[in-house]
Amino acid sequence: MNRDEAEKLLRRYRPGTSDAEDPQIAEALALAGSDPELGRWLAKQGAQQDRVRQQFRKITAPAGLRAQIISEHRARRNLIFWRRPSILLAAAAALAVLIGLPFWLRPHPPEGAGFAVYQRQMAALALRGYGMDVITNDPVPIRAYLAQNQAPADYRLPAALQQAGLAGCAIENWQGTKISMLCFRTGRPLSNGALSDLWLFVIDETALRGAPAGPSPQFTKISRLTAAVWRQDGKLYLLATTADEPTLRRFL
């Protein structure tokens, strides 16, 4: 290594740092130790470097930069906090609870009262009037209509009821569950404007609590109606009429 090569290397030498561990610089330093002229150049070079370094290190950050970085970070964190998926999920859950709260807090009928309410509502429907969606004595289009509208259509009629005069059907609703309402005639004289006097309500049995169990009809009075209730194949049947119980039994 000659002096020029050593000078070139020693330009990037900083005393007191790990620079001296660089083998080339170590060799150049050794040469400077044995070459007085190179040693003087190195001393001068070191002094100049110190002056330049001091100028670089006079650079100071403006007052307030640190506080500004931290405050902006806090603001961003708060924003991000609200955008976290877990927070959004929790907020959505809280909202759902708030919306659902009135539903859950509403007075619930006691266990077993569900069926009683259902009976009363169906009786009121039959007595106060209703509109038939399909008016026909043909059972085929009635089943098709009910099936098409996702109401119970795979019902089984007692053999005697199949002989009753069919008048039509309607789809009703019980707490979100569809009910198939089939309208028949007993053959007795109908009151003015009436199209039927015998009604069969079919509903999925899981939609009702407290309904009588079993396939054998159980008779009851609902308001001015006589009714029979039974279960079959997962469905609850309610057959009601304005006639008396013996008349009703003729259709079961």
Add this chain to the structure above:
Amino acid sequence: MDNGRDFENLVAEYYEPLYQFAFSLTREEAGACDLVQQAFCVWAAKGHQLRDASKVKTWLFTTLHREFLGLRRRQTRFPHLELEFAGAELPVIEPVATSRLDTDLVLATLAALDEAHQAPVALFYLQDYSYKEIAEILGVPLGTVKSRLARGLERLHRLLTDQKVPPHQKPVSEEKDDL
């Protein structure tokens, strides 16, 4: 690591050296502040990916330098207005303190170097980083750092000795680096 307290400690420890590096590259306070802020912003978003905690400082310097390079690329695509056309939009700047004049001269001289030499020379003086650390920060091979430092420092000292560096002198084009 990105909980509030750790972040504030990190800022307290590194914002000053980062600012020195940023200012030596931009020679402009607002731009330097933006770079430092952006480096910490990137840290807040991605710092958790850094597995070696001892590399935080290097990571921040690397990020700041990348942001600087990105900024400069954008400025190249959208060149700034000449001063005479933008004078009315410029902020009022307080007169520079006398003690800063030498620093200004040194930084103006740094800006006169080839662009590739400016960052290694700044890091060389500012942080006493080892050559290996400078290579990591700048993402270049160790040999490249050594050759860039040798050339950059030689030219810087020659220009400072001559003191003929105008503040906006164009960088001197130099020969290719030794790898």
